[in-house]
Structure formats: C-alpha cells, structure tokens
Amino acid sequence: MTVKDVFVSAPGKAILHGEHAVVHGKVALAVSLNLRTYLRLKGTTTGNVCINLPNIDTFLCYDLSELKQLIPASCGKREEGKPLDAELMRRLREFIGVTNGNLDTCNMATLSFLYIYISLFGSSELPSLTVSVWSELPTGAGLGSSAAYSVCLASALLCASGAIPAPLKESDQSARWCQEDLEQINSWAFQGEMIIHGNPSGVDNAVGTWGGMLRFLAGKIIPLSRVPLLRILLTNTKVPRSTKVLVAGVKDKINKFPSIMTPVLDSVDAISCTCEKVLSEMTCEPITGEHYNILEELIDINQHHLNVMGVGHPSLDTLCQVTLTKGLHSKLTGAGGGGCGITLLRPETDSSVVQTTVQDLKDCGFDCWETSIGGPGVQQHSPLSVKEEVREILNRY
C-alpha cells in the first residue's frame, strides 16, 4: 500500500490565564500564535518508516517488518479519545529502549509518532512512509510545541490512513477540515500529548486544532469569537524545562497541601472568568484605560499564584521586573519553570517603549518579539503555498 503525500501545519499557543489550574478542572483562556509547526508526509516504497525532526536533531528509520511485531492484539479495537493502550506503550518503550519512566526529547517525540502511526494503521497494513517536521516554535518553551507537533502528526496520519478526507482541492492553497474531522484530529493529538505531558488538560491541542482564542474547561472547548485585538510581547527566557515534570510537581503540592492549594486554583479560575468578562466588555463598549488596568492586575495576581504553585523561575522574575520598570505587566505562559512569558502592551504603549523593553530583555539574554495572535488552527497545504524557507527545510529529507 502506498499512501498519498500530505502537507499540514498547526499553530502554537499562549495561555493568557489558567495554566496548571486547567489540569485540575479550572477554566483556562488560550490563544493561537502566528508561529507554526509544519509536517510533510511522503508515501514511499522503501519498506521503511522514517521520521526526520531537525529541530531536535532526530533522524530515525525503522524496518516495517520490525514494527509489525509491535502491533498488539487490541489494535484497531480501540476508539480514539480513550486512555493510552498500555500494551502498545509497553512494547514501544521496550523497542526504543526506554525502561525507566524518564523520556528525553527525542524519545517522547518518537514514541508519540510510533504510537499514533501503529494505532491508526496496525489493524490493516503498515505503509512505508517518511514524516518530516519542522517548527517555527521554540521546543519545550511553553508555546505549545508538543501540541502543535501532536496535532500535525494526528492530522497527517489520519488523512494518510483514510480515516478523514484530505480537505484540499486542486485549486486551493490551504484548507481546513470539517468540525467532525477536527474533533478526531484533536482526540488523537491528545493521545500524543498524553505521551509527552503525562497528564495534559487538552487545552494546548485544542488551540492547535481550532486556532483563535478559546475558553477551556474540563475538556469543553468554547471558541471566543468576540475578542479585542491584544498587543502581546513574547519573551523566551531560554531556560529549559519540561511540562511533564512541572505538571507532576504541581500535583504533588496539591496532594501535600490540599487546603492551601485548592483556594489558589479557585482564584486562578476566577481570574480566567474575570479576564473573559473584561475582554467581552471591551468588544461591546468603548475600550478604556480601566479595562487595561484590570487586565494588568489580573496578570500580576496570576503570576504570584503561579509562583505559589512552584512553577516560577528567577528568569521569569527578571522578566516581570524589567517590564515593570516600563510600566508593563508580565506573567509566565504555559508550564513555567523558565520557558516563555507574555507581556501585555497597552494601545497607547509607544513603539519606542516597546523597542527599549525588547532591547533590555535581550540584554538579559532572552529572545523577545511582539507577536500577533489568533492564527488559524490545523490546515492542509499545497506544498507550493508554504513559505519557501519551510519548504526548503522539509524538502531536504
């Protein structure tokens, strides 16, 4: 069986409010970014499955006959959206040589690819193919790189397996799937996130799938269509961290001090709800300085709560202090522990202030840029419509 070629992309995300609390059933507000992950899947006749992940220096090929041995009897009987298939996970871990629970960058990415590939094709015939992924997102920095990766894998492999149609018509440059297909992509991407994150809430893969701004609560996704245009500065402290480890740390703290941590999570929930209310008011009445004052105070309070949860970092404190000297308010975004932060810019923030702030943050060794938010969710592309720089990288493999 030779599968058809597929080219897809999915956006990264920034969480405005609710990271970590969302894992424990609280509201999160998240928004897609204009930075994307691109995946090219090519049908081959080599008898191999190859995966090229240049962002993480991973280039691997597996013989189909080896992979066939890993297919568990349960394959094909399982529905998407269910907990991971423990037997397939056990076999895959053994196959790629992971015996303890600690998965490094390369193993996590490889495991989630092989898991989705075998789950989707295992009940029929494993096809020979090459998957290459390249991302504009920093890997493991809080901008949802794992979710964008999982959403790309899920959409391309579902499409190649025929489980969902390819939406792209000959004359199109890019196309999106219908709601039902997006739900399937989202739930397979969630499986990928389970392998990478351990215990994900699903907010990141939902943003990667649907794009725009979302309210997320216990798996329920509500797109927020009426939101004001927000100017946001993104800063990558470049301090490495693992979402899986940070999420597990917050859980331990909640288990250790339930009566202390529960009110903190409830307060974060109230912050997300208040922020949503203010954003909605800003679309139906004239925007005032007071709206921005409230948004800034919410950012400050949430940043303190995130420090209480133990997911702060001295580099993030520096970000908050440096931006505050310019009258700007920042918080971490994503899992914290380093990684990225967001800074809210006011409409009247002068470009000279933005420039000097960016320079001051760069002088701290950080990457910093003004970003546009609300990019489209997962898309299929005609290869020629993709930016030349991305095409050139993916064409190397």
Ligand SMILES: Nc1ncnc2c1ncn2[C@@H]1O[C@H](COP(=O)(O)OP(=O)(O)OP(=O)(O)O)[C@@H](O)[C@H]1O
């Ligand atoms: N471009 C990519 N190529 C291959 N693997 C990737 C890529 N992007 C992300 N990954 C996988 O995702 C892991 C990083 O996920 P992690 O959840 O820790 O960070 P994040 O998703 O960037 O941040 P957050 O979850 O806080 O938003 C990497 O270790 C790797 O396994």
Ligand SMILES: C[C@@](O)(CCO)CC(=O)[O-]
């Ligand atoms: C830290 C967290 O809340 C957000 C990571 O972007 C984890 C999750 O929701 O899965």
Ligand SMILES: [Mg+2]
């Ligand atoms: Mg992640």
